[in-house]
Amino acid sequence: MSGSNMIFTSQHDVDLCRLAANGERRAFGELVRRHGSGVRQLLRRMGAQASEADDVAQDAFLAAFERITEFRGEGTFSGWVKRIAARQYLRRLQRDKRLAALAQEAVVDDSHGGATQADGRIDLDEGLKTLSAAERLCVSMCYGAGLSHAEAADALNLPLGTVKSHVKRGLEKLRARLAPPGGVALEGRRENG
Missing domain, CATH: 1.10.1740.10 (RNA polymerase sigma factor, region 2, helix turn helix motif)
Structure with a gap:
């Protein structure tokens, strides 16, 4: 250098x-x-x-x-x-023109089972893959990009309640999937509304 x-x-x-x-x-x-x-x-x-x-x-x-x-x-x-x-x-x-399909997408098949872990590490990327596309998009925008629910709703041109629902369901699925075996689910982050 x-x-x-x-x-x-x-x-x-x-x-x-x-x-x-x-x-x-x-x-x-x-x-x-x-x-x-x-x-x-x-x-x-x-x-x-x-x-x-x-x-x-x-x-x-x-x-x-x-x-x-x-x-x-x-x-x-x-x-x-x-x-x-x-x-x-x-x-x-x-x-x-894929956004309309994301908003209408059905709930993803939950047949993947427990958390993907290697040497006890939590794999967030694998957990995100188990979410529906709409949930993954909303969770990533609100927690990865730091947008508020309202900003994400505006960017996605979706009702605020829909974005909040996708985020809530997505986070619940991630908590359940990424919880340590026999342990307590991950604690929630701040309210992002």
Whole structure:
């Protein structure tokens, strides 16, 4: 790594955003390096295939670069770019006319059994695969991208109650699936409404 690139690795995200807003492309490159895999992981959890997650993540970072002056540092850069990516993925779903099918999808077959664990570790990705597409999408948006239920409902163009129902059912299924054998189900996170 060259000396000039090492300068950026020691900078805080907010400082990198400020530098990028002033035209320093390498500063934004450091932000992409830091947060690219997290954005792609969120998109995969929302249901995107690997290549689609790569495409949407790239589009999200391009949009973030174009709008970098809008980032005020009031939240994390990671959360900001994940919200951009989640909204772009939803627009892609709407454009493909798959969203209507997601909202109408029946409950997934629960024949998968208990939690998938390797060496005692909980596998969230495997747990998410057992949810219906609508539940996975709503849970990922509200807990992976950090959107409120109302923001997710707006982005999905669904009634707020429908989003809350998908999130509630999805979280209940995840808690039951990811509970330790013979143990207590996972404790809930904050109310996200």
